[in-house]
Amino acid sequence: xxxxxxxxxxxxxxxxxxxxxxxxxxxxxxxxxxxxxxxxxxxxxxxxxxxxxxxxxxxxxxxxxxxxxxxxxxxxxxxxxxxxxxxxxxxxxxxxxxxxxxxxxxxxxxxxxxxxxxxxxxxxxxxxxxxxxxxxxxxxxxxxxxxxxxxxxxxxxxxxxxxxxxxxxxxxxxxxxxxxxxxxxxxxxxxxxxxxxxxxxxxxxxxxxxxxxxxxxxxxxxxxxxxxxxxxxxxxxxxxxxxxxxxxxxxxxxxxxxxxxxxxxxxxxxxxxxxxxxxxxxxxxxxxxxxxxxxxxxxxxxxxxxxxxxxxxxxxxxxxxxxxxxxxxx
Amino acid sequence: xxxxxxxxxxxxxxxxxxxxxxxxxxxxxxxxxxxxxxxxxxxxxxxxxxxxxxxxxxxxxxxxxxxxxxxxxxxxxxxxxxxxxxxxxxxxxxxxxxxxxxxxxxxxxxxxxxxxxxxxxxxxxxxxxxxxxxxxxxxxxxxxxxxxxxxxxxxxxxxxxxxxxxxxxxxxxxxxxxxxxxxxxxxxxxxxxxxxxxxxxxxxxxxxxxxxxxxxxxxxxxxxxxxxxxxxxxxxxxxxxxxxxxxxxxxxxxxxxxxxxxxxxxxxxxxxxxx
Numbered sequence: 001x002x003x004x005x006x007x008x009x010x011x012x013x014x015x016x017x018x019x020x021x022x023x024x025x026x027x028x029x030x031x032x033x034x035x036x037x038x039x040x041x042x043x044x045x046x047x048x049x050x051x052x053x054x055x056x057x058x059x060x061x062x063x064x065x066x067x068x069x070x071x072x073x074x075x076x077x078x079x080x081x082x083x084x085x086x087x088x089x090x091x092x093x094x095x096x097x098x099x100x101x102x103x104x105x106x107x108x109x110x111x112x113x114x115x116x117x118x119x120x121x122x123x124x125x126x127x128x129x130x131x132x133x134x135x136x137x138x139x140x141x142x143x144x145x146x147x148x149x150x151x152x153x154x155x156x157x158x159x160x161x162x163x164x165x166x167x168x169x170x171x172x173x174x175x176x177x178x179x180x181x182x183x184x185x186x187x188x189x190x191x192x193x194x195x196x197x198x199x200x201x202x203x204x205x206x207x208x209x210x211x212x213x214x215x216x217x218x219x220x221x222x223x224x225x226x227x228x229x230x231x232x233x234x235x236x237x238x239x240x241x242x243x244x245x246x247x248x249x250x251x252x253x254x255x256x257x258x259x260x261x262x263x264x265x266x267x268x269x270x271x272x273x274x275x276x277x278x279x280x281x282x283x284x285x286x287x288x289x290x291x292x293x294x295x296x297x298x299x300x301x302x303x304x305x306x307x308x309x310x311x312x313x314x315x316x317x318x319x320x321x322x323x324x325x326x327x328x329x330x
Numbered sequence: 331x332x333x334x335x336x337x338x339x340x341x342x343x344x345x346x347x348x349x350x351x352x353x354x355x356x357x358x359x360x361x362x363x364x365x366x367x368x369x370x371x372x373x374x375x376x377x378x379x380x381x382x383x384x385x386x387x388x389x390x391x392x393x394x395x396x397x398x399x400x401x402x403x404x405x406x407x408x409x410x411x412x413x414x415x416x417x418x419x420x421x422x423x424x425x426x427x428x429x430x431x432x433x434x435x436x437x438x439x440x441x442x443x444x445x446x447x448x449x450x451x452x453x454x455x456x457x458x459x460x461x462x463x464x465x466x467x468x469x470x471x472x473x474x475x476x477x478x479x480x481x482x483x484x485x486x487x488x489x490x491x492x493x494x495x496x497x498x499x500x501x502x503x504x505x506x507x508x509x510x511x512x513x514x515x516x517x518x519x520x521x522x523x524x525x526x527x528x529x530x531x532x533x534x535x536x537x538x539x540x541x542x543x544x545x546x547x548x549x550x551x552x553x554x555x556x557x558x559x560x561x562x563x564x565x566x567x568x569x570x571x572x573x574x575x576x577x578x579x580x581x582x583x584x585x586x587x588x589x590x591x592x593x594x595x596x597x598x599x600x601x602x603x604x605x
Contacts, residue, residue: 059463062459
């Protein structure tokens with residue numbers, strides 16, 4: 001059996017430039033070395049893999065399985081029923097032309113749709129806010145130390161509690177909040193408007209503030225990777241700044257945009273606590289629906305909502321990946 | 331003063347514009363936190379919004395006093411223990427995984443996506459799935475095992491990506507040289523690999539600690555009878571919001587910032603040393 005030792009032996013004894021004889025033997029020895037050196041792979045991956053199976057895959061598979069079980073009012077029993085799915089999709093009177101709810105989607109579909117609509121709005125705003133910031137950090141700040149420092153300063157909120165950041169919006173928004181006071185001071189409004197707190201506005205605003213840093217990170221990294229000589233070459237050939245942006249910078253930063261948008265998308269789709277804090281629970285997201293049904297012990301129906309949320313998210317992520325190929329990025 | 335060309339002046343203007351934008355962005359991201367910080371020193375009669383009715387430590391004292399917002403002290407202790415354990419596990423797992431990914435192996439693609447899935451699956455789904463599963467099995471959830479489990483699922487991809495980046499720039503020849511000189515695998519790891527990647531491990535640990543310490547969604551249904559700090563904060567939101575909550579929020583934020591600062595200092599020291 002040839003082992004690493006043999007290869008090492010060869011390397012030591014063979015004259016320089018002739019290590020291991022003909023190239024194919026050398027390549028073979030090299031491959032063998034790569035395969036056998038270091039700790040065995042199964043040992044390295046086993047603990048984490050086991051962990052992921054227990055705490056990631058079993059829960060997700062459970063959701064799928066339990067969505068077919070039967071609710072007993074205080075728990076659930078094994079069964080195979082599609083009733084939960086029917087309840088999700090079909091509202092009462094959906095097929096009845098005389099009913100006022102004729103062809104109105106069920107409240108659960110509408111909630112999922114609202115969740116999705118909010119998410120897309122938040123994604124768009126995050127992109128608009130994050131891109132110039134990432135561009136500034138990567139293209140305009142030349143000193144690497146400053147770049148890193150300013151980047152970290154913008155990213156720090158990501159490592160602080162998001163619940164507390166949501167709470168922190170309360171003094172800003174309300175009728176006596178800072179925004180109202182400010183608008184009153186500059187004379188933009190006559191009297192305080194209640195529109196800021198517990199509204200779609202406050203909800204969107206808080207979500208953007210919570211998640212915009214997730215978009216900044218990946219866009220920054222993809223922009224920072226761009227070879228600056230490319231831009232110089234384009235300039236030398238007479239391209240104006242707008243052309244350079246459209247033809248070089250934007251296409252090369254697409255993977256970063258995609259990753260950032262995926263982050264924001266999955267986070268906001270699964271959102272449930274912020275709605276309660278800054279929207280006063282006036283709206284529900286699919287996340288809150290799931291928790292509400294869990295709270296009243298209707299686990300199968302919570303599972304159906306969760307499964308549909310998962311599907312919606314998969315469709316969203318796959319759509320983003322279809323538009324942008326991020327594989328070369330990973 | 332040197333004469334500047336129109337091109338340079340244009341560049342300066344653009345840069346100034348972007349700098350202003352950066353400042354506005356920081357105000358947007360940090361502004362609410364500063365408002366919260368200020369209002370935590372609200373006078374005794376003041377409420378949760380401006381104006382300030384005097385300055386006082388009243389709400390901070392209430393925070394320190396008994397039963398202000400739930401049983402904060404013990405939930406804080408639980409959150410800290412959990413964060414430290416998550417930090418250690420994240421650091422170890424990420425290092426092991428990234429070392430495995432230096433070689434091509436069967437199933438590496440699947441495993442890669444499985445690790446990344448931890449980033450993609452919303453906390454509410456993990457919470458619901460595991461909580462219902464535990465209910466069926468008949469084991470009540472508790473923060474120190476089911477909470478720990480899903481926290482690591484969330485922090486692992488961050489640590490893993492950090493360690494992948496570290497090993498991407500790693501010079502394999504250093505290890506080869508050690509092996510050629512007869513070092514066994516364990517010695518190679520201890521003497522060569524580990525010292526060189528320690529800064530990365532610290533960074534992976536930072537993600538583990540801070541993300542776990544603040545995690546709310548994943549613990550929602552999985553902490554069992556005893557709450558972690560974010561759960562207590564959430565519970566207090568359902569009651570009437572008082573400036574006590576702002577004091578708590580400020581304290582927690584300052585703690586997070588201190589932790590980040592500490593990690594950055596440790597990282598810098600180790601990074602310099604590993605050069």
